[in-house]
Amino acid sequence: MPALDKVLNDIADTMAKETRRGKVADYIPQLAKVDPARFGIAVVTNDGETFTAGDADEPFSIQSISKVFTLTMALGLVGDSLWKRVGREPSGNPFNSIVQLEREQGVPRNPFINAGALVVTDVVLSQHQPREALGQILHFLRFLAGDESIVVDRAVARSETETGFRNIALANYMKAFGNLEHDPDKTLGVYFHQCAVAMSCRQLAMAGRFLAADGRNPETGGRVVSSQRARRINALMLTCGHYDGSGDFAFHVGIPGKSGVGGGILAVVPGKASIAVWSPGLNQVGNSQLGAIALERLARTMGWSVFGP
Amino acid sequence: MPALDKVLNDIADTMAKETRRGKVADYIPQLAKVDPARFGIAVVTNDGETFTAGDADEPFSIQSISKVFTLTMALGLVGDSLWKRVGREPSGNPFNSIVQLEREQGVPRNPFINAGALVVTDVVLSQHQPREALGQILHFLRFLAGDESIVVDRAVARSETETGFRNIALANYMKAFGNLEHDPDKTLGVYFHQCAVAMSCRQLAMAGRFLAADGRNPETGGRVVSSQRARRINALMLTCGHYDGSGDFAFHVGIPGKSGVGGGILAVVPGKASIAVWSPGLNQVGNSQLGAIALERLARTMGWSVFGP
Amino acid sequence: MPALDKVLNDIADTMAKETRRGKVADYIPQLAKVDPARFGIAVVTNDGETFTAGDADEPFSIQSISKVFTLTMALGLVGDSLWKRVGREPSGNPFNSIVQLEREQGVPRNPFINAGALVVTDVVLSQHQPREALGQILHFLRFLAGDESIVVDRAVARSETETGFRNIALANYMKAFGNLEHDPDKTLGVYFHQCAVAMSCRQLAMAGRFLAADGRNPETGGRVVSSQRARRINALMLTCGHYDGSGDFAFHVGIPGKSGVGGGILAVVPGKASIAVWSPGLNQVGNSQLGAIALERLARTMGWSVFGP
Amino acid sequence: MPALDKVLNDIADTMAKETRRGKVADYIPQLAKVDPARFGIAVVTNDGETFTAGDADEPFSIQSISKVFTLTMALGLVGDSLWKRVGREPSGNPFNSIVQLEREQGVPRNPFINAGALVVTDVVLSQHQPREALGQILHFLRFLAGDESIVVDRAVARSETETGFRNIALANYMKAFGNLEHDPDKTLGVYFHQCAVAMSCRQLAMAGRFLAADGRNPETGGRVVSSQRARRINALMLTCGHYDGSGDFAFHVGIPGKSGVGGGILAVVPGKASIAVWSPGLNQVGNSQLGAIALERLARTMGWSVFGP
CATH class of the missing domain: 3.40.710.10 (DD-peptidase/beta-lactamase superfamily)
Known part of the structure; x- marks a missing residue:
């Protein structure tokens, strides 16, 4: 398995150079002010390690x-x-x-x-x-x-x-x-x-840990929700988490995720890791353009997919 | 892990007693003639074992x-x-x-x-x-x-x-x-x-093996499709495989599947097994009523889900 | 031409006996209190005569x-x-x-x-x-x-x-x-x-006179709107005045009209008369059930239609 | 009342100079070959006179x-x-x-x-x-x-x-x-x-006479349909005769009409005249662009409208 810190840095570097960054949401005036050049990503693994790259500690609107x-x-x-x-x-x-x-x-x-x-x-x-x-x-x-x-x-x-x-x-x-x-x-x-809650990628990835850990806080072992409920929330994220781009996200990225018009995406690798990514520009169906691309690259590099062994 | 043969037999026994069996498709006159009491199920594991119960060798219209x-x-x-x-x-x-x-x-x-x-x-x-x-x-x-x-x-x-x-x-x-x-x-x-192709549960589960084995025929190791393609087909089955009941199937059963109005469902546990189930009565959105219930029970009993570890 | 007062009285008598009176609008609690047995009708001709029958002076919600x-x-x-x-x-x-x-x-x-x-x-x-x-x-x-x-x-x-x-x-x-x-x-x-303006059939028929008189107040001769504008408002009433029952109203009654969920209908016979009818019970598309039937009968008896000579 | 022959000639002259002629239907290859410069109009009055201008005797596809x-x-x-x-x-x-x-x-x-x-x-x-x-x-x-x-x-x-x-x-x-x-x-x-029946404006206006004459052939006095049926067909033409441009046609022209993608329109002035116009270019909702404009001009000049006295 590739080293996560290197993988994330590579992704952040590539995304920094990307010119087609989508369009920042403008229907909420306050969101329209966000700098489209920002990009952050954070991964918290089920064994407690945290990896970040880019603006991973910058709070954004989770929407x-x-x-x-x-x-x-x-x-x-x-x-x-x-x-x-x-x-x-x-x-x-x-x-x-x-x-x-x-x-x-x-x-x-x-x-x-x-x-x-x-x-x-x-x-x-x-x-x-x-x-x-x-x-x-x-x-x-x-x-x-x-x-x-x-x-x-x-x-x-x-x-x-x-x-x-x-x-x-x-x-x-x-x-x-x-x-x-x-x-x-x-x-x-x-x-x-x-x-309008503001969270950083690091905070968001931490908050999503219970979904990666079958309902438990992987740090304390304490149960947040039952195993069945965690799985069902993941199922809903996979089928409905990206509006009318949900099928496409499942097809390309292959793991459950939920996007927000602030440019953030929370994604879950069941049994392995909780991920948050942020890039303010949106694609045509209202999901973070570079966020989805970064997650596709990360998932492919790490071999993460709920649709394979 | 529970013994699959016992699990399948229990399921087949329970399904045999079920009175709410849905409604056999009648818009194709020939399908309307099928006996709603039939039920079959077959599981082919990636290590090559086959388990069946009920009418698992009876051919039905795969639709x-x-x-x-x-x-x-x-x-x-x-x-x-x-x-x-x-x-x-x-x-x-x-x-x-x-x-x-x-x-x-x-x-x-x-x-x-x-x-x-x-x-x-x-x-x-x-x-x-x-x-x-x-x-x-x-x-x-x-x-x-x-x-x-x-x-x-x-x-x-x-x-x-x-x-x-x-x-x-x-x-x-x-x-x-x-x-x-x-x-x-x-x-x-x-x-x-x-x-109008007719296949039994056993034949169908066999045909689905490459989707459970990341694109390979698990028996021969020969590649049918690339790993990426197998995963993407599974993703499409999960998000779109049950018409307007796809979200519900993902929520309750938690694995990719494709239904047919003949009452069959092909389901895939990535890395583990290919499953086929058949019960002719359909629910309101046109998917096999007992087929989905049987798969939900099987998945829960075996701990099979793409949304958990 | 039949005598209008007799025609209106006949219609009011018939409507009084009608048992299928539609359903009084209940989504506005205050309207739901109105007595479904009420029926009124008023006709004001372009030469200044007014004819009424039933509860023609009872104010209702014009909606x-x-x-x-x-x-x-x-x-x-x-x-x-x-x-x-x-x-x-x-x-x-x-x-x-x-x-x-x-x-x-x-x-x-x-x-x-x-x-x-x-x-x-x-x-x-x-x-x-x-x-x-x-x-x-x-x-x-x-x-x-x-x-x-x-x-x-x-x-x-x-x-x-x-x-x-x-x-x-x-x-x-x-x-x-x-x-x-x-x-x-x-x-x-x-x-x-x-x-929520309340008007009686008599008041409403009077208010509609300018549409029957090509844009003028027939009493004073004073212009309310241009001839073209009056005709265009009549056209809109004919094609759109009864929601998704507009085609049916044009087919059966044959003159422009506008309904309200209070059970009133204002109808216009260009060049001849302004009509208001009121019966609180509504049909399935939200128009006064007896109101439309009364207008159909009145128009047929008088030979009033914009679609014939 | 202006002289119809002069009115029609004026209209035909004006239409000949019009450059925005709409777009000839091209989804039926054979129709796409028609010359967009053609324009014809014919009026048959209830007292038996026929007036024409332009290509009024040229057959076109009535669609x-x-x-x-x-x-x-x-x-x-x-x-x-x-x-x-x-x-x-x-x-x-x-x-x-x-x-x-x-x-x-x-x-x-x-x-x-x-x-x-x-x-x-x-x-x-x-x-x-x-x-x-x-x-x-x-x-x-x-x-x-x-x-x-x-x-x-x-x-x-x-x-x-x-x-x-x-x-x-x-x-x-x-x-x-x-x-x-x-x-x-x-x-x-x-x-x-x-x-695919081909008719000229003259033939079409003749064929529509019974709708202008309350159901009778105005020449022979023979009844084609009942008065009620003629009126109801006119009502349907007014509310539905121009697809999703029916409301607009009623608003601007003010008489019943039915269009075809061949560029023809049959229009009816109840009690007065039957009209046919032809110009192959269509507007955005599929009705003859110049045809509708010509009818609006004719109706206004003659004072023809079902919505005024």
Whole structure:
């Protein structure tokens, strides 16, 4: 097996020279300010070693990657009854998902499209006030990453709140179908803030360890979720983690992953490692362009794939 | 690890008692005649052992499972240029796929929906006459399974040809967009016959061995396809192999699989085993109802999952 | 020509006995309280006579019928530039229109579906505050009807505001595409109130006179809109005035009309008469069931149709 | 009222100078050969006068205009039971209609989209052989136009048969839903030939007289269809006669009309006149570009509109 530190440095070097870097998300004004030249990557192996390259300690907006963690929390709260309110199928929709919301009566296709994540947040909100729910999400992220310094980027949160008309539409649309328990504004408030959490590649890879370790914290051996639940979350990441590019990511990279429009991707090699990569430019379906290429290269070099022996 | 023969027998016994068996496909008159009480299962491990239970030697119509093998052939013929004509994303469509054909200008979402498989067959047809192309498909299946007795069920083929209006529509629709090279009737002729191939669970599990063995025939060590190609076909099976139930199958069973409306499912445990199961009754999205349940039970009992260590 | 008073009384008598009266709209709680047994009809001819039968002086919630009047106002404000923001085609959608909003980038198909009417209201709002804009709408309705007693039903307006999640979704969705100038809450505020205007059949028929009289107030001869504009509004009512039942209404009744979920329909016989009918029960596509039947009978008896000599 | 001969000559002169003439249909190779500079117009008034200008005696392919006449025949054969198999609503679909066929289980939205016209032709075919059915269609057209010289353009018919994959798809798709009685190839054979009928503006305007004269042949006074049926066919032309440009045609021209991709439009002024116009270039939604403009000008000049007095 090649030495991970060398592999990561090679990848970071190659990515630094890449000129086709995709397009930084501009629909959230605050995200549009991020420098497209940034690139970071971090790998935390199940035996506890951490390898990084590039801007691996620079915090970025995790955006939709937060959905993996709120899903984990919601399953902890209500178990499989969550699936009455959210599906488990890829959306298969190049546009976005409001079409299917209409056709499927307000039940989002999966927890990783925006509509589905709003339902998940609605569950996490449960009886709490938005501020407390957000506190619990932060608490969970800090616990998983073993890092108390993780915070919400208030400027990003404000920017999302002011310009998130599409998400406001989705939330109200589901409310019309009775698939949102709380006042849409409350659920949206928590959602906009969870997306605005800032984490570095190192922190994110640490937070993802339980998915690589069949549900346990590999450091302490403590169980975060059951083995079955960890596997199922991985399955959802593989089939639905990259919107309408999920099939392509599975085809090229071959491991579960979840992307965010901040340019981050969390990826999981079951039994081996948790990976986070960050490059702000996005491809046409809204996933980090260089992030996916870097992961494909890393997986191929290391022989990591869930589809081979 | 539990003994496979005992596990399979337990599963077959449980399935025999199951009363909710789904609904046998009736849109092809010949398929509607199959006894819903049948159940068979076969596992071929990478170290060459075969285990079976129930009606594992009874041939059934493989239908869409044939798409895995014609895809393998087409990739052998034209390589990655195939992907200009077919996508690699789940269709995410509860109805069927003609909607997306229209929206996406005649390019099917993936090679495992009917439209995509027709394009694949159009490639396999290449310069040949339909009869020769069909001969090559049979030849490939017999080679993979190591069994010269595999044949087309002519009654089923005739039944499909006479009632396959929807597939005729799909083929002509793609022809209108220029995404079919041959006369639609020719491509359809081969397609209807490849779907009408009859195989037993044992034969099917044998034919799938190269996908469990990273592209090699585990018996001879001979390479069927490259390691990368085998992994990619597995990835496509996982994300697209069960129509609009693919996410659910990944979630519950956790291994790549391809179903057919004849009630069969071919499933692959990379590095470990090739599996075929058969139960004619289908669930609401058109996949074998007991087949999926049996595979979920088998995978859980054996600890087989691509999403865990 | 039969005597109108007798014709209307016959129709009202027949409708009183009708047992299949449709279903009163229940998604706005306040509307659900209306007695389904009510029926009223009023005809104002171009030579100034008024005929009524049944509950013709009972105010009801005009709902979407208000869209005809705000469209007239918006065209007065911005002329044909309105059509950059709204289409003029039937939506042809049995579900509702958010699907097409997505496909057509936030431009509603016509001004009579909810999304289109929201854009129209956004134009009427122009530089004003919601309260003033609503005042102008009321002023215009009172002027057209020659009746200062027309008011907003505050209980209905409040009920709509509290439960109008679907409209909130539509407004925010269009805002995301840049097709709403104002804060969605402001536009929605005016919209919910315009829909909650209460008018009787008599008042409504009076307000519609200018459409029957080629743009003039037939009483005073004063021009309300140009002849061309009146004809075009009639054309839009004919092709789009009854949602996905517009074709059927044109087929059976044969004159332009606009329905509202309060159970009212405003219909126009160009050159002859303005008609309003009210029966709270709705058919499957959301139009007054007995209202349409009454209009069909009236039109046939009187020989009124735009499709014959 | 202006003199019609002068009005038509003015229009023809203006159209001759127009440089933006749209795009001649090229998906049927034979149609692509037509000279885009051609323009003809003919008006037959209810009192029996005929006025023409330009290439009014040049035969062109009537294409979808034939649907008006086969609809009239089918209603004569099976009456209102036709509406169990075809709807009466605008399709509202910018792409084409196969999407709605899927959603609405093989029942086309109206008789003027291709799918609906195929069902209508399937009815006309009834117990006959294709050749006889086509003979009856020709017979009916000759009778209406009072002109025995009307024939099918065999080259166009052959061209359509060889390249009509989309129509083949539609027919087979409906057959799959059980909404085609005959072998799709037979229905398609008649359909391709009815579309290939060649008629001049003069012949077409003559053939449309019964729709302008409330169902009668204005020359003989003989009844072709009932007054109600004539009005209903006009209503369908107005709401559905120009595909997804029907609303716009009603808005700008204000009278019922049916277009064909050969560049012809048949239009009806109830009680006054039957009009045919021809200019081969099509606009973006597939209707004759100059044809619609010429009709708008003619209607405005003459004060013809169903939406005014």
